Amino acid sequence: MPLTGLEIYKLLPQTNCKECGYPTCLAFAMKLAAKQAELKACPYVTDESKSKLEAASAPPIRLIELAGADGSIQVGNETVLFRHEKTFYHRPGLFLRLTDTDGVNEVKRKAAEAEGYRADYVGIALGLDGFAVEAKSGDPAAFKAAVEAVQSVSTKPLILLAGTADLAKAGLEAAAGTRPLIHAADRDNWQAMAEAAKAAKAPLAIRSDSLDELAELTSSLAQAGLEDLVLDPGVDTLYKSLFTLTSLRRLALKKSFRSLGYPIITFPGNDTLLAAEQIAKYAGMIVVDTFDPALLYALLVLRQNIYTDPQKPIQVQPGVYEINTPDKTAPVLVTTNFSITYFAVANEVEGSGWPAWLVVTDAEGMSVLTAWAAGKFDAERIAKAVKTHNIGEKVEHQKLIIPGQVAVLSGELEEELPGWQIMVGPREAVDIGSYLKAMWQR
Amino acid sequence: MTVEIPIEKWAAKVREVTLGATAAQGGTRTRTVTVGGEGTLPFLSHEGSLPHSPALALEVRDRKPDDWSPLLYRAWGEAMDDPGDWAKAAEAAGADLIYLVFSSTMADGRPNTGENARSVVRKVLGATGLPLAVIGPGQAELDNELIVPAAEEAKGERVMLGICEDKNYRTIVASAMANDHLVQSKTPMDVNLSKQLVILIHDMGMPLERIIMDPTTGALGYGIEYGYSVMERLRLAALQGDTMTQQPMLVNPGEEAWKVKESKVGEGVPAVWGDWERRALAWESVTATTLLLSGADVLILRHPETLKRIRSVLDGLRAPA
Ligand code: B12
Numbered sequence A: 001m002p003l004t005g006l007e008i009y010k011l012l013p014q015t016n017c018k019e020c021g022y023p024t025c026l027a028f029a030m031k032l033a034a035k036q037a038e039l040k041a042c043p044y045v046t047d048e049s050k051s052k053l054e055a056a057s058a059p060p061i062r063l064i065e066l067a068g069a070d071g072s073i074q075v076g077n078e079t080v081l082f083r084h085e086k087t088f089y090h091r092p093g094l095f096l097r098l099t100d101t102d103g104v105n106e107v108k109r110k111a112a113e114a115e116g117y118r119a120d121y122v123g124i125a126l127g128l129d130g131f132a133v134e135a136k137s138g139d140p141a142a143f144k145a146a147v148e149a150v151q152s153v154s155t156k157p158l159i160l161l162a163g164t165a166d167l168a169k170a171g172l173e174a175a176a177g178t179r180p181l182i183h184a185a186d187r188d189n190w191q192a193m194a195e196a197a198k199a200a201k202a203p204l205a206i207r208s209d210s211l212d213e214l215a216e217l218t219s220s221l222a223q224a225g226l227e228d229l230v231l232d233p234g235v236d237t238l239y240k241s242l243f244t245l246t247s248l249r250r251l252a253l254k255k256s257f258r259s260l261g262y263p264i265i266t267f268p269g270n271d272t273l274l275a276a277e278q279i280a281k282y283a284g285m286i287v288v289d290t291f292d293p294a295l296l297y298a299l300l301v302l303r304q305n306i307y308t309d310p311q312k313p314i315q316v317q318p319g320v321y322e323i324n325t326p327d328k329t330a331p332v333l334v335t336t337n338f339s340i341t342y343f344a345v346a347n348e349v350e351g352s353g354w355p356a357w358l359v360v361t362d363a364e365g366m367s368v369l370t371a372w373a374a375g376k377f378d379a380e381r382i383a384k385a386v387k388t389h390n391i392g393e394k395v396e397h398q399k400l401i402i403p404g405q406v407a408v409l410s411g412e413l414e415e416e417l418p419g420w421q422i423m424v425g426p427r428e429a430v431d432i433g434s435y436l437k438a439m440w441q442r
Numbered sequence B: 001m002t003v004e005i006p007i008e009k010w011a012a013k014v015r016e017v018t019l020g021a022t023a024a025q026g027g028t029r030t031r032t033v034t035v036g037g038e039g040t041l042p043f044l045s046h047e048g049s050l051p052h053s054p055a056l057a058l059e060v061r062d063r064k065p066d067d068w069s070p071l072l073y074r075a076w077g078e079a080m081d082d083p084g085d086w087a088k089a090a091e092a093a094g095a096d097l098i099y100l101v102f103s104s105t106m107a108d109g110r111p112n113t114g115e116n117a118r119s120v121v122r123k124v125l126g127a128t129g130l131p132l133a134v135i136g137p138g139q140a141e142l143d144n145e146l147i148v149p150a151a152e153e154a155k156g157e158r159v160m161l162g163i164c165e166d167k168n169y170r171t172i173v174a175s176a177m178a179n180d181h182l183v184q185s186k187t188p189m190d191v192n193l194s195k196q197l198v199i200l201i202h203d204m205g206m207p208l209e210r211i212i213m214d215p216t217t218g219a220l221g222y223g224i225e226y227g228y229s230v231m232e233r234l235r236l237a238a239l240q241g242d243t244m245t246q247q248p249m250l251v252n253p254g255e256e257a258w259k260v261k262e263s264k265v266g267e268g269v270p271a272v273w274g275d276w277e278r279r280a281l282a283w284e285s286v287t288a289t290t291l292l293l294s295g296a297d298v299l300i301l302r303h304p305e306t307l308k309r310i311r312s313v314l315d316g317l318r319a320p321a
């Protein structure tokens, strides 16, 4: 919970010596509360006050970063229970589990396959965030070899699934120079695990089915100087996951319960719908067991959707886009700047092989019908876009194709754009190729 | 250390709405379906009542549709040739409810007729004992033309009639009141519009116990996040005591998910999208699961396999006894 100016004032020396550059301690406190000043400007604040102020300004859910040889991921630091209250900030990491008993070659093959996976969704490249390598063999040498095998083909962050400190150390050695997550400390091994994590400056996951025990362990670890922690509450059903993860999020945000204010790791295995629930409801890292693009793509898109800022729909820059190197005879199509709309149309035109000019109007990031209903995609706006981008000079014809869903605009548009012929395209982008074939003379 | 689980206290509940009427209640259904009644956020049964599981409906058309995904034709096969057979197959597949939708045209291309609507409703009522929703093609005039006779034909069966939208609800609401039915009130993803339409329908004299609201949703990848958040806001408002948001919520992930390229087609799509059938089923079931978590009381689905999966999601979401 951030403190108010008055609460901060009570922690200051209250001598009004002005050395901080403000006339009074209260004025300084107000600036601190507004995050417009830094505490270190006051030379007289006591250590006790300092630690209280720092604790109060720490995020309720700690931000944890994992780093691979190249690339990193941050999770945690969420501030709301529902995305409409503000937004969700740090998308949960999606990791693929690889097992050392599969042997080095198989581990390497699977890692390479998943490493190269990249899907495009509205111009955003989606892929896995890293690998969770499991020391199932119990043999440090085999585990080390498996981690090395993954690293030989991937630069992504790792999670080391190592049940003992010896295994963890073997994995850490192989992952030297990166910042993996060690999984997991528990009631029995936490001291040895803490040492290994501390030596490697790596974050540590804590595993327990009981929230009481999780809180005890995080407190003990924090006292031992380890603060980069991740919780594994061992949730294996849809209900348990929803109940536990909701409770943890509420404890952190509404009760400022520090010892449970850490991101959460889950293991849905092969259950895509459990993974989907965990994306919507509060997981920080999700480890799946199988690499299947058909299922992974759905999860990656869901994650992208849930973590979109509700105040800013994903948009593309308005303007004129050239597809398949159009010339003066190429058709001109018009659409809105909502990313999903733009990419639906652009991908379809590109795939059809037709060279075309795509005029993207500023419809404030709304779909065709939404923008039309909201008055952001009308004849006036479309005409303005056609004029400001000088479409008339790019082509030698005067034909404009509008989306079938706004066929009603054609009359008005002809008035706004004298000399232009307005053609009503199909309702769905999928049909653009066949429409052009039938209606456009090259 | 003892961690105290935070409990939210809610001021109010979602209304209970019952679809269908058995012989004892003046209808012919073999069972009824009650939804709503939640006194807590979705599936958090430790802090409030959850008397009813969300209901799963399968969409059945008055005739075989022209433009569905090949995967759906494969799943339903010949059953699609006859609405009675299709409804029977949907019941056998485990649906709680049949969501019967009229096409705008007949198989030969002529506009659909009230006479046809009547006979299809009769046929479907005869083929299944499940409660029914009877839905127009979504064109104001034609909707009224089809729904009024269909409502008369199903008098006393407590079917849900739709779609009531702000531009067209009076005729359908009147015919629901005259024939003891329910209505589906649909608005485009907006908390205030949802409330307003419920108020308008209620003002005509329709009891709130007979209105289900459809806040509209989008498919995964196509705006699901808007619908998801509107539903969360509606449900929070309902629990906080805003009475006109307390209707159970119905959404249609089946229609939305099967409309998009990811599910609909298997050719000319990026290789990274993976196996078509697995992707399509994931698309519908991930969309549906996400909407359950934001408060859906009735889900309309299209593929029988999705229904199976969502049924097991509902089992998994029930707290252990
Ligand atoms: C998501 C959504 C919203 C989101 C906005 C999302 C966004 N950023 O645009 C929110 C919740 C904010 C919203 C708000 C509103 N919405 Co709205 N919304 C939808 C919804 C569910 C999906 C729209 C969508 O994203 N479609 C996907 C995109 C890709 O489709 P698209 O842009 O049309 O593009 C396709 C085609 O048009 C074609 N295409 C596109 N460009 C081109 C170009 C050419 C040349 C060609 C040939 C083809 C082509 O290709 C694309 C793929 O096939 C629809 C209903 C539905 N299920 O479709 C209602 C819908 C569009 N909304 C509607 C309304 C009324 C509204 C509001 C006015 C409600 C209100 N009064 O507040 C507001 C307006 C916003 C405002 N006041 O600021 C109505 C419009 C009714 C109408 N016919 O006028 C709809 C149809 C719902 C309904 N049935 O009532 N909405």
Ligand code: SF4
Binding pocket: A012, A013, A014, A015, A016, A017, A018, A019, A020, A021, A022, A023, A024, A025, A028, A041, A042, A043, A044, A045
């Ligand atoms: S320097 Fe510290 S003690 Fe002096 S006025 Fe500023 S806040 Fe007060």
